[in-house]
Each structure stands twice: as C-alpha cells, then as structure tokens.
Amino acid sequence: MFRKLLENSITKSLNRLGVESIPIFKIEIPDENFGDYSTNVAFLLAKSLKKAPREIASSLSRELEKEQYIKSATVAGPGFINIILTDEVYLHAMKEVLERRFFWKVKPETNVQFEFGSANPTGPFTIGHGRQLVFGDVLCRIFSARGYRVKREMYINDAGRQIRLLGHSLWVRYNQLFGKEIPLPEDGYQGEYLVDMAKEIKREYGNKFLDSWDTNAQEFFSNFALNKMLQSMKETLNKLGIEFDNYFSEKSLVIDGTVNKILEILRKASLLYEKDGALWFKVSNFVNDNDKVVLRSDGTHTYFLTDIAYHFNKYQRGFDKVYNIWGSDHMGHIPRMKAALMALGISEDFLEVIIHQYVNIKKGKEIVKMSTRKGTFSTLDELIEAAGIDATRYFFAMFDPDTHMLFDLDLAKKKSNENPVFYVQYAHARISSIFRTAKDKNLHIGILPDSYNFEPEEKRLIKIVLELPSVLDSITEDYKVNRLTNYLEALASTFHVFYNKHLVADPENPRRSTLRLKLCELTRNVIADGLQLLGVSAPESM
C-alpha cells in the first residue's frame, strides 16, 4: 500500500524534474533511525543524468516533500532518500486494511497445475518426501492467494519395473511366512512393511499363491501392494492436511493410447531412430543433451516415454502453465522433458520445474542415508507422531528449498522451543488473550480516532502488516516459501516488542485502547492468515 503510493510519487516527482526514462528502483524499509522508507533511485539515475547521486537525491527529496502524506524526505549517505510518512497516512492505511479483511488476496485469473509428491508407490512416505509434500502444498496455497487457480496433482507410477519388483518382493515375503527360503530379488524391496502386508495376504488367502510365480501372481501381488501403499499414503496426506485434486495413473496413459499416440507423432516428425534394438528419441535435436531410449529392446516403454505422454495430456487439459516439483536427483530429467515438449510443438515455458534439495537425517550423532529399497528410512508418519502436524509442516516450510537441510530427529521429538512455530503461534494466542482481557475489563472498542500520535512500535507493526502481499509475490517468483516463515517470525517479534512496551487494554484511555486493539486485530488476522497459508493452526490459547 505504502509502497505503491511512494512508487507513484517518486515517478511523478521525477517527471516533474524532467526525467523521462526511470529505471526500476527499490523501496526499502531501512533501519528505523533513517526513516520509514528509503529508495535507491538516485544511484540508478546518476549515470544517465551525469549527475552525482546526492545532487539528484536532494532535488528529488524537495519534490517529494510537496506530497501531503510525506512528513519529510532527506538525503543520507552517498545518495539514499529517507522518507518519513505522516501519522495521518498510517491511520488511513489501518482503516483500509481493517475494511478489507483479506487485503492480500487476488482474484484468480490463471489456471495452473502443480504436480508434486509423485514418489514411487513402493514404500511409505519418508521424511524426505515430507519436505516436498509440505513445500508443494504451501506453494499451492500461496499461488492460490495471488491470482492463480491451482490444481494439485500426484502422478502415480503404477506401471513399469519398480511395481513388478515390489510385487515380486511381496510374493517372496509371503512365501517366507511359510518357511520357504526364497531370497528377495536383487534390487528388491527390503522394508518391513512388506512383511506385514504378506501376513495380511496369508490371513486372507492362506496358501493359495504358495510356490507359484506366474503372470497371475505377478498381477495380484503388484496390485495388492500398490493399493495398500496408496491407501496408506493417502492416510498420511490426510493427516498432514494435504489434499490432491487428482491422482493420475501412469498406466492409464498406456491403456488409453496416449503413449502410442506420442510415438506416432514423434515418428512422423522423424525424431525417432533405432539403435541396438531400442528406439531412441532425438533429444539432441532440441537441447544440449544425449538422445534417450523411449522403447527398450524388449519392447517395453521407458519412464521417459510415459512422462512425455503425461505432459502432453496436461497440455491438452488446457492449463496455462504447469509446475513440477522434483527432488534434485531428477534435475537431469529437465532438458529431456523440455526437448520433448518442443518436439510436440508445445512452448517450453508451459512447464516450469522447481527443484528442491534433499533432507539429511541426523539420528543421534549419525547422518543417515535414506533408501526405500534398502528399508533404511524414517517415515513421515513417525515424524508427525513425534513432532505433531504444526511443527512438522512449519519445519519443512522454513528452509530455503535450495538448501541441503539437516533434520535432527532427536530434536524434532523433543517438541522444544527449538521450533519457531511456537513463537509465532504464541503471538496469536497472546493477542487472543488480550481481547478476552479487554472484554473482562468491559472495554468498549469504538471506531478509530481521526488523529493519533503513533509510537515507533505501532508504526513498525503497521508497516510490517502491509508487507504480506509483496512477500507472497516474491514467493510466486522464486518459490522460496521460507520467506513466509521469516516474515511471520518478524511480525511476531514486532508484536512481542510492541506488547512488552505498551499497555493495550487500558480503561483509563479508551481512545488509545481502541487504536491499539485495532492494531492487535490486524496483527492477529495476518498471523492467522499466514499460518493458514502454511497449513499450521493458529491457536487462541496454548
């Protein structure tokens, strides 16, 4: 709000000074001793105007001071302009935000899809998956708030070798229950969860599948494992408060002929060739990468091929843009997918891949490598159980996705103040409590006064509350959801400082109390909304 206002004033003032082409400049909230806001525009103009930054700043500041709402604009340092706003405009901003409860929301105009959490359904979600799931969900919530109509989708890799391997591993476990000494297949899944599943089959079907490994058994065991896995994965998602709009089956792309259609299109475009008995796609025609196999020499299709079909399908569904969230291990897949899109005549901008780094787990003093296949992992369920949903979600959201975060399991289990989620929630609970107190004191909350002398702590609170929209916008640009947790922590801190210094509900001074209570209301709204965007609860008391 203030930013827009200042931006316009600076542009207008410069125009009055005869400056035509105005560079993209910044408005920042500087150290409070300098002012309310500051701008660097004078530096950026120095070269084109062939004048010293301070000189430009000084004439600009004189223009700015003509604005009603600017109390002062002064030149500082090598050419910053520090601006102090009037109390009236602060009051005005408060009114506006109070009238528009969801002032940070933008009407949706763009149809986008986010695909994330698309792990192989070959084992329970691990803590590693937790990061992607929460990250994806929070991104979706933020995009939804800023002008996007968002669909969440999870791709289910229910076709192919891994699922066959999973079924076979389950069949082996099942046989082992009958005392058969059959070893797990090489690369088989070693996790305990398959033993539990095998017991279930034994209970229900007895020895029906004993010793017989054929296509029927393959089908049965693969499907059984798959369905069980999906079911338990959905339970976990449910617990975490994540809801997908659609679960998309890889297999369906084979059944409905999309995969063959892709082959046909590519063949017609002369983008396929045979080598060593396999069928290759000319990735190198489009990007600097090696050609890739789409059909193996045994006739089966690769994951790459179905993924091309999948993205073709997404395109046909009419999204303006689709986002894929992948772990860093899939980075190599990006150029190939872009090549495939181009081959199909789809703009490469249609697909945006967001990469995040993986989570390292610290157990005791050891850093553990997680592997679903080897069965060495800590499940997301265990974490949720130990740390709770709020802490789990907040924790995953609070790291820059590019960072290789270290997850200390023992710490998470302690439920200590280590997690800043409590800090933010406490501010919310505290404000709620103030309103209870105000009621007990029979304090009448009237309307905002027409004029008011703001304390620095009060102005700080208003300024930071107004920042929410631009924080959310930055996130839609660089996907760093931790900007939101940083913001909420700063907001909570600003509030706590304010609270410690000033009495809010004071029957002796109803006018001031009204203003401060309104200020609390604003703060509480934004904290609640911010936490809501993170999927974290905002308790009235704790």
Next chain:
RNA sequence: GUGCCCGUAGCUCAAUGGAUAGAGCGCUGGACUCCGGAUCCAGAGGCUGUGGGUUCAACUCCCACCGGGCACGCCA
C-alpha cells in the same frame, strides 16, 4: 571429467546488489505486584570457504580454485 545446488556465529538457518551481515537454540547477566515470562532487554560469539574481477556499493553478480551434495542408465 561435464552440468546444477550448497558453503554465513559453537549448532540449525536468514539477509528483492544497499547504510553497522541478522534470528533461534546454547552460554552470561537482567525485566514493570497492569493485558499470557513459550515474552522482552543487554552481553559474548563473524576475514560471509580461498583468491581475483565488475560496481558509487558485493554474502548476493562474473572468473578460477577448495570442500560437500545431486545428476550424467535400455532406473524412476
């Protein structure tokens, strides 16, 4: 070897190219018999991996190197 990500306080992490690099935890010492002490205030703790460069200004951008991670499959 090639490409991408990371390297910031003892630990975990912040910092749209801006002024004195910040939080939390841990450590030391404090806080109103008025609204929640899960809070607040103060202190100790840093050659932002190393060396160059661009810029009025570099943790941030560019180059080289060092260290860690990931990827370079007829795996997904």
